[in-house]
Amino acid sequence: MAVTRSDRSGLRALRPESFGADPGGERMARIRRSPHFKDGVFQNPGGPARIRPSGSTRDLARTYFDKESRSRRAPKGAIPVHPTTLADISRPPATGLRLTWMGHSGVLAEIDGHRVLFDPVWGERCSPFPFAGPRRLHPVPLPLAALGPVDVVVISHDHYDHLDLPTIKALAGTDTLFAVPLGVGAHLERWGVSAGRLRELDWHETTKVGGLTLTATPARHFCGRGLRNTQHTLWASWVVEGEEHRVYHSGDTGYFDGFKDIGAGHGPFDATMIQVGAYSDFWPDIHMTPEEGVRAHLDLQGGDAAGVLLPIHWNTFNLAPHAWAEPGEWMRDAGEEAGQAVAFPRPGEPFEPAGELPVEPWWRAVSGPVARSWNRPRSAEGVAGTSKGDLDLAGER
Secondary structure (H helix, E strand, O other): OOOHHHHHHHHHHHHHHHHHHOOOHHHHHHHHHHHOOEEOOEOOOOOOOOOOOOOOOHHHHHHOOOOOHHHHHOOOOOOOOOOOHHHHHHHHOOOEEEEEEOOOOOEEEEEEOOEEEOOOOOOOOOOOOOOOEEEEEOOOOOHHHHOOOEEEEEEEOOOOOOOOOHHHHHHHOOOOEEEEEEEHHHHHHHOOOOHHHEEOOOOOOEEEEEOEEEEEEOOOOOOOOOOOOOOOOOOOOOEEEEOOOOOEEEEOOOOOOHHHHHHHOOOOEEEEEOOOOOOOOOOOOOOOOOHHHHHHHHHHHHOOOOOOOEEEEEOOOOOOOOOOOOHHHHHHHHHHHHHEEEOOOOOOOOEEOOOOOOOHHHHHHOOOOOOOOOOOOHHHOOOOOOOHHHHHOOOOO
8 A cells, every 4th residue: 555645744743753853855955965975875984884783683682781791881889070060161261272071972162262062962861762771870060051051052963872852952942053964953953943043064064153163074973863764864073163272073983084184174173072982893983992082183183192182972871892981991091102182071070171181080989890901011000990810801902
């Protein structure tokens, strides 16, 4: 039996609000005109990327449900959260640039008198449903309403741990603008953001917000919120340039040579926010390890150890088989070996990249054993609770 137009409209009406909306009309026409859209889907830089877990389903299930593995993927106690107050973020940064990591990939960047909020997720779960899916491992540092005015909210892509329905609906009631990759605006419009407040960009396109220039730059990832992933919304990294400072937010991405091109065209950066968590051998093309994150930062800086790297996309949600604290611990190794300055703030702890950096390994107080890094021995004293046996069991990666 043929499906009529009214039948399709009825099915769309039954679609959960959290799934968002598929692009249509002129938005879809613009997507089809994109040089990065081919054969009905957006294409990754550097060739096809595996967006489904590799290996057998049995191996993946064994890894996830192994009792010992599960225990390593969560902290052993309460994650320390900086009790951010309006006083922390209301006075202008002395150096003109201040970053406040809110957890996962959410960062408030105060840059040359403007406030940019990247990938804000204030919801309890990164899931289409309020009763299931990965739950926060720590509370938000402050209520969203206490954050104060934001000039622009920047979204990297439409996955649930980056585009959060309750957060966007709360922000829809403000007058902030939204900068999003091509196609993502359809979700926001369904959730109450007017088209006039959207800046929807393809890769290499630029928009102005006050004294800031925002550019959507390539990333190696994928998209999708519903049961059927149409690959009709783009994913992106972002460059934000002010009068005196410039920063880079990676969104979610695997490592690729394009970081060098982004750095050549827009760098060097005062600070980069680089995804280094939720990596796995099951999906090596779409997320980065800490070592790859440092390599990406160096590429963005023209090969030099310069600026400050802020590791993101770890600590807040349990999304991969690796130990909860592994991204932080391994990033310390990788940064030290490269001679690169890396900031390790607690969630909610503001810092200025040109000032004193937070470098204390705060996660060790609540972490189980973390295996040694991939390329040099560590002393057992280097990781709280780590035994010699734990260090010897770590494989080369």
